[in-house]
Amino acid sequence: MSTLDSLSRRAALAAGQPISELMRQALAHPELISLAAGFVDQATLPVEATRAAFDEVFHDPRWAQAALQYGTPAGHLPLREAVLAALVENDGAAIAGQHLSVEQVLVTAGSNELLHLLVDTLCDPGDIVLVPEPTYFVFLGMLRNLGVRAIGVTADEQGLVPEALDEELARLAGTGELARVKALYVVSYFDNPSSVTLSEERRGPVVETIKRHSRHGTIRIIEDAAYRELRYGGPNPPSMRSFDAEGDTVVLTETFSKSFSPGIRVGWGFLPRDLVEPLSDQKGNIDFGSPNLSQHVMAAVMDKGLLRPHVEKLRDNYRKKLAATLAACEEHLRPIPGVHWSPPRGGLYVWLTLPDEIATGPGGTLFEHAVEEGVLYVPGEYSYAGQPHEARTNTIRMSFGVQSVERIRRGVEGLTRAIRRTLEQ
Amino acid sequence: MSTLDSLSRRAALAAGQPISELMRQALAHPELISLAAGFVDQATLPVEATRAAFDEVFHDPRWAQAALQYGTPAGHLPLREAVLAALVENDGAAIAGQHLSVEQVLVTAGSNELLHLLVDTLCDPGDIVLVPEPTYFVFLGMLRNLGVRAIGVTADEQGLVPEALDEELARLAGTGELARVKALYVVSYFDNPSSVTLSEERRGPVVETIKRHSRHGTIRIIEDAAYRELRYGGPNPPSMRSFDAEGDTVVLTETFSKSFSPGIRVGWGFLPRDLVEPLSDQKGNIDFGSPNLSQHVMAAVMDKGLLRPHVEKLRDNYRKKLAATLAACEEHLRPIPGVHWSPPRGGLYVWLTLPDEIATGPGGTLFEHAVEEGVLYVPGEYSYAGQPHEARTNTIRMSFGVQSVERIRRGVEGLTRAIRRTLEQ
Numbered sequence: 001m002s003t004l005d006s007l008s009r010r011a012a013l014a015a016g017q018p019i020s021e022l023m024r025q026a027l028a029h030p031e032l033i034s035l036a037a038g039f040v041d042q043a044t045l046p047v048e049a050t051r052a053a054f055d056e057v058f059h060d061p062r063w064a065q066a067a068l069q070y071g072t073p074a075g076h077l078p079l080r081e082a083v084l085a086a087l088v089e090n091d092g093a094a095i096a097g098q099h100l101s102v103e104q105v106l107v108t109a110g111s112n113e114l115l116h117l118l119v120d121t122l123c124d125p126g127d128i129v130l131v132p133e134p135t136y137f138v139f140l141g142m143l144r145n146l147g148v149r150a151i152g153v154t155a156d157e158q159g160l161v162p163e164a165l166d167e168e169l170a171r172l173a174g175t176g177e178l179a180r181v182k183a184l185y186v187v188s189y190f191d192n193p194s195s196v197t198l199s200e201e202r203r204g205p206v207v208e209t210i211k212r213h214s215r216h217g218t219i220r221i222i223e224d225a226a227y228r229e230l231r232y233g234g235p236n237p238p239s240m241r242s243f244d245a246e247g248d249t250v251v252l253t254e255t256f257s258k259s260f261s262p263g264i265r266v267g268w269g270f271l272p273r274d275l276v277e278p279l280s281d282q283k284g285n286i287d288f289g290s291p292n293l294s295q296h297v298m299a300a301v302m303d304k305g306l307l308r309p310h311v312e313k314l315r316d317n318y319r320k321k322l323a324a325t326l327a328a329c330e331e332h333l334r335p336i337p338g339v340h341w342s343p344p345r346g347g348l349y350v351w352l353t354l355p356d357e358i359a360t361g362p363g364g365t366l367f368e369h370a371v372e373e374g375v376l377y378v379p380g381e382y383s384y385a386g387q388p389h390e391a392r393t394n395t396i397r398m399s400f401g402v403q404s405v406e407r408i409r410r411g412v413e414g415l416t417r418a419i420r421r422t423l424e425q
Numbered sequence: 426m427s428t429l430d431s432l433s434r435r436a437a438l439a440a441g442q443p444i445s446e447l448m449r450q451a452l453a454h455p456e457l458i459s460l461a462a463g464f465v466d467q468a469t470l471p472v473e474a475t476r477a478a479f480d481e482v483f484h485d486p487r488w489a490q491a492a493l494q495y496g497t498p499a500g501h502l503p504l505r506e507a508v509l510a511a512l513v514e515n516d517g518a519a520i521a522g523q524h525l526s527v528e529q530v531l532v533t534a535g536s537n538e539l540l541h542l543l544v545d546t547l548c549d550p551g552d553i554v555l556v557p558e559p560t561y562f563v564f565l566g567m568l569r570n571l572g573v574r575a576i577g578v579t580a581d582e583q584g585l586v587p588e589a590l591d592e593e594l595a596r597l598a599g600t601g602e603l604a605r606v607k608a609l610y611v612v613s614y615f616d617n618p619s620s621v622t623l624s625e626e627r628r629g630p631v632v633e634t635i636k637r638h639s640r641h642g643t644i645r646i647i648e649d650a651a652y653r654e655l656r657y658g659g660p661n662p663p664s665m666r667s668f669d670a671e672g673d674t675v676v677l678t679e680t681f682s683k684s685f686s687p688g689i690r691v692g693w694g695f696l697p698r699d700l701v702e703p704l705s706d707q708k709g710n711i712d713f714g715s716p717n718l719s720q721h722v723m724a725a726v727m728d729k730g731l732l733r734p735h736v737e738k739l740r741d742n743y744r745k746k747l748a749a750t751l752a753a754c755e756e757h758l759r760p761i762p763g764v765h766w767s768p769p770r771g772g773l774y775v776w777l778t779l780p781d782e783i784a785t786g787p788g789g790t791l792f793e794h795a796v797e798e799g800v801l802y803v804p805g806e807y808s809y810a811g812q813p814h815e816a817r818t819n820t821i822r823m824s825f826g827v828q829s830v831e832r833i834r835r836g837v838e839g840l841t842r843a844i845r846r847t848l849e850q
Contacts, residue, residue, distance in 0.1 A: 003699040006547075006641065006642075008546055008548055008549045009549050010545055010546070011545070014706040014707040014709075015702075020706060020709060023497075039494065042490050045490040045494060046493065047483060050489070050493060051483050051489075058479075064475070066467070067688050068471065068475060068686040068689060069464065069470060069686075070464055070688065109712060112713040116712075120433060120435055121432055121435070121439075123433055124433045138713070142710050145707070218431040262717070263491075263494050263718045264493060265718070275428070278428065281439040282436055282439040282570070284445060285442065285567050286541045287537060288535060288537040290534070290690070291688065293686070293689050293690070293719065294718065294719065
């Protein structure tokens with residue numbers, strides 16, 4: 001009997017996630033230029049701001065002791081107030097007049113913990129979560145781990161298509177499966193992997209479509225706004241949450257992992273009122289409270305006004321990298337017929353579509369050639385639910401956050417050589 | 426349809442945990458002397474040591490940036506090496522010669538995360554975990570949340586009784602349920618709530634008994650050593666892990682929450698080899714890596730030799746509080762016939778047994794009288810599995826970690842008045 005046979009069903013489902021495979025590849029090939037890792041640029045991480053915030057907390061021994069003590073499952077109140085104020089400011093007129101209480105803010109150890117907590121709380125094994133095609137592959141892995149079925153909905157360059165969502169929900173009603181649909185997941189700004197932002201015009205219709213098909217408010221929208229602050233140009237549409245006037249449908253999740261530091265590990269959510277207690281109860285069982293020291297430091301970062309200037313620095317840095325990535329794509333990839341991408345205006349990714357005959361998957365020729373040419377990428381097929389439509393096998397996610405401008409250029413050159421070699425075979 | 430009906434089975438099972446109820450009571454009665462909270466003494470929290478470790482990390486901008494970046498699911502390597510070295514030193518001759526690899530060390534956000542991860546990985550709903558009577562009630566709540574059955578095994582003043590464990594396993598084999606037994610959970614030093622340390626003589630027999638009944642190594646021992654460092658006198662027996670020469674049975678879990686700071690939120694486990702990959706995979710899905718900044722700071726605390734002196738200060742502080750608690754018990758409680766306790770030599774708790782006719786539960790007369798007399802305690806019944814034996818309803822967990830010596834004294838006086846009033850009714 002192998003160990004896996006003796007473990008839980010969840011443990012069996014946790015094995016073999018793409019993220020583990022990608023990490024193993026990166027470790028096995030440290031010499032390669034990784035356009036795969038979705039990490040933030042280490043050189044931009046806020047050493048001085050963190051130090052200043054830490055000093056603020058530790059200047060007062062009583063405050064420091066409070067930060068070193070257990071916190072509550074809901075999180076540090078001043079931090080919850082600060083993130084709520086930031087949401088209200090960010091959404092402006094679109095959310096003004098809605099009654100938003102700090103009681104509805106839940107702090108977690110990164111937004112990953114919150115996403116897991118949400119799915120675990122909303123879904124039993126066999127339930128359904130709708131996702132755009134493509135979507136965040138780590139989230140798809142989490143759904144698989146929890147035994148939850150992901151079903152894809154068509155998205156285009158303006159994001160999720162409301163009519164396609166409507167049709168899919170009608171189809172599921174027809175097959176008798178509508179009651180198993182518990183959520184729609186959307187990365188609403190600069191999606192991972194496609195970098196698409198759901199257009200402002202579609203936000204209302206998407207929320208309305210879910211409400212219309214939801215019996216007794218049982219279908220929620222999980223709005224993952226992790227990349228909202230990584231905007232290098234273009235508009236900042238109000239959150240999907242702001243279109244949920246009743247406040248009973250959209251769960252907004254955010255994180256400081258992209259806008260400040262992933263190592264400090266602070267995320268947060270704004271919840272419908274009826275989910276506050278169930279999520280807090282579930283969270284208490286799992287983590288007995290998120291790291292309190294990190295929360296106090298983040299509260300001091302916000303209180304001292306250190307977040308906004310840091311975000312501006314980040315934007316300047318990533319804007320240059322994005323420009324370098326797009327310039328390299330124009331120069332090297334544009335001449336190849338059948339290669340397409342949409343220039344993003346934020347986020348950390350460029351989503352490439354290759355000629356249909358190229359399979360980008362981990363066992364395929366292109367991946368092998370890319371490694372030989374010194375480049376790692378994320379195969380796009382990881383980002384598809386695989387039902388009701390098959391995964392597209394000719395796509396690639398390229399990350400531009402981690403590498404220098406020079407290495408991005410060399411990476412795109414290497415990838416281009418790999419594509420040409422694959423086409424020539 | 427209420428919200429709870431629309432949520433997952435797990436969410437329904439997460440509601441109404443004793444810990445939530447206790448927190449609500451504490452918030453509702455802030456004026457009371459709480460002998461309920463199992464927190465550490467806020468005044469002892471290591472402000473200077475944390476600051477020195479933080480400065481060490483942030484003195485080097487590259488180190489600081491590494492700490493602010495994502496970590497790996499397994500955790501920061503220097504920290505894993507340091508905790509492994511501490512284990513080897515602590516267990517001395519008992520563990521010398523066993524091959525222990527740093528690959529087997531997993532860092533988590535507190536040991537609560539690790540306990541949850543372990544049960545989630547080992548058990549499906551309906552599976553069984555054996556626990557001593559009494560045991561850590563938060564762990565019992567976690568089992569309930571995961572749909573796992575807790576079954577109690579008799580313990581006495583030397584801890585779990587190996588013969589009782591043997592009998593229970595034989596009984597479960599007889600009823601055909603042995604295959605559902607996935608683990609035995611033991612707080613092996615200064616148990617929460619009983620403060621009993623499993624005696625050295627029993628450690629080998631307990632490990633041997635589990636191995637004998639385990640088919641193909643499918644029953645594990647979860648050794649929770651959270652309180653090992655809070656030793657104010659007496660011996661420091663080697664870990665149960667050290668009695669597992671094959672290294673395939675005992676999962677050792679530890680934490681810095683008691684010995685250093687709960688707010689920094691770093692725990693760790695030493696795993697059997699075959700559990701390393703499944704636990705890492707599962708962990709990656711849930712948290713995408715524990716807080717990295719905290720791990721770097723804790724590694725610097727250990728590297729700079731700041732942990733041992735802090736533990737010595739803690740011991741001096743809690744030794745005095747324990748002495749005050751026991752002195753107050755002798756003075757006030759000893760004269761009441763039928764009240765018993767065993768003086769502990771470590772930990773944070775004194776476990777009281779009252780006359781059989783007194784029910785200590787939250788709806789009962791004693792609890793009400795105690796609140797009137799200005800005292801909160803943890804009803805002992807929360808700490809029993811309830812099967813195969815019924816919970817004992819005449820026990821109390823008193824914590825002495827949080828309150829001052831003066832308030833401990835007043836708390837015990839108040840509790841004594843409440844007991845006398847209850848007996849006189």
